[in-house]
Amino acid sequence: MDxxxxxxxxxPSKPAYKPPPGAVDAHCHVFGPAAKFPYAPERKYTPCDAxxxxxFALRDYLGFTRNVIVQATCHGADNAALIDALRASDNRAKGxxxxxxxxxxxxxxxxxxxxxxxVRFNFLKRLVDFTPKETLQRIAExxxxxxxxxxxxxxxxxxPELEPxxxxxxxxxxxxxxxxxxVTLGTEHTQFLRFVDWMERNPRVISKVxxxxxxxxxxxxYDDVIPYAKAIVERFPDRVLWxxxxxxxNMTTHAPDDGALVDFIPKIAITExxxxxxxxxNPAKLYWA
Ligand code: 0GY
Numbered sequence: 001m002d003x004x005x006x007x008x009x010x011x012p013s014k015p016a017y018k019p020p021p022g023a024v025d026a027h028c029h030v031f032g033p034a035a036k037f038p039y040a041p042e043r044k045y046t047p048c049d050a051x052x053x054x055x056f057a058l059r060d061y062l063g064f065t066r067n068v069i070v071q072a073t074c075h076g077a078d079n080a081a082l083i084d085a086l087r088a089s090d091n092r093a094k095g096x097x098x099x100x101x102x103x104x105x106x107x108x109x110x111x112x113x114x115x116x117x118x119v120r121f122n123f124l125k126r127l128v129d130f131t132p133k134e135t136l137q138r139i140a141e142x143x144x145x146x147x148x149x150x151x152x153x154x155x156x157x158x159x160p161e162l163e164p165x166x167x168x169x170x171x172x173x174x175x176x177x178x179x180x181x182x183v184t185l186g187t188e189h190t191q192f193l194r195f196v197d198w199m200e201r202n203p204r205v206i207s208k209v210x211x212x213x214x215x216x217x218x219x220x221x222y223d224d225v226i227p228y229a230k231a232i233v234e235r236f237p238d239r240v241l242w243x244x245x246x247x248x249x250n251m252t253t254h255a256p257d258d259g260a261l262v263d264f265i266p267k268i269a270i271t272e273x274x275x276x277x278x279x280x281x282n283p284a285k286l287y288w289a
Contacts, residue, residue, distance in 0.1 A: 009256060029245075087115075097119055101135050101142075151174045156180050159198060172206060178208070187227045199236055265278070
């Protein structure tokens with residue numbers, strides 16, 4: 001792993017909050033193990049191994065039932081580790097892959113049978129090389145007939161430029177980490193209002209209210225992120241998902257305590273009904289229907 005890599009928390013706390021039966025961790029990854037599933041040559045970072053067995057043990061420890069595993073950029077478009085995890089999950093994990101435009105119909109069918117439900121388009125320069133929008137458009141057209149959706153990862157200042165492209169996509173769109181707002185600006189700043197307005201105008205957009213540990217400037221327990229996530233949960237209760245982001249790639253200050261992240265949930269979804277939608281009903285509809 002990279003010299004400055006911060007590995008995932010070795011012994012997270014047991015959360016005080018107990019998720020409802022059927023709860024889904026809808027954003028997490030598997031890394032390697034590299035000896036079996038080598039990292040991609042074009043990767044921008046080399047993580048510590050974070051294999052499926054550790055992910056499934058964490059799921060059980062935190063009180064979750066299911067996972068949505070998202071292809072991490074360190075594996076490029078080689079989805080073997082993710083597919084292996086889906087196949088070992090007993091239908092308790094679904095997946096989001098990364099594909100190139102030359103992906104064959106046979107490969108897509110195989111991924112579909114393993115439990116893949118979508119592709120991820122990543123716009124963060126620190127994570128991926130640039131892919132032209134026309135290429136992404138062709139990938140979108142290939143995967144749409146299977147009923148898959150598109151997960152997008154971008155930072156808030158890039159939304160205005162990306163909006164027309166997102167409007168042209170033929171599927172539901174799931175946004176990673178609320179489009180990464182700058183939480184020093186406030187929920188009344190144009191940047192966050194623009195994101196909320198975009199969701200308002202586009203009923204097929206769904207947001208993950210995840211990653212307080214990445215968005216926070218104040219650090220644990222990440223209270224500066226509460227107003228943003230809470231606002232999205234309350235405005236769009238049927239269009240939100242939650243995830244741990246385990247094993248937390250590219251953290252620069254600390255390894256988040258996954259138990260503390262679970263205890264963040266009742267602060268952003270303050271009623272039982274909101275938590276049932278966020279953790280169970282919304283992901284069940286999108287990934288297990
Ligand atoms: C996340 C966030 C990050 C990394 C990746 O695929 C990835 O490498 O998603 C990040 O560095 O912000 O969602 O895990």
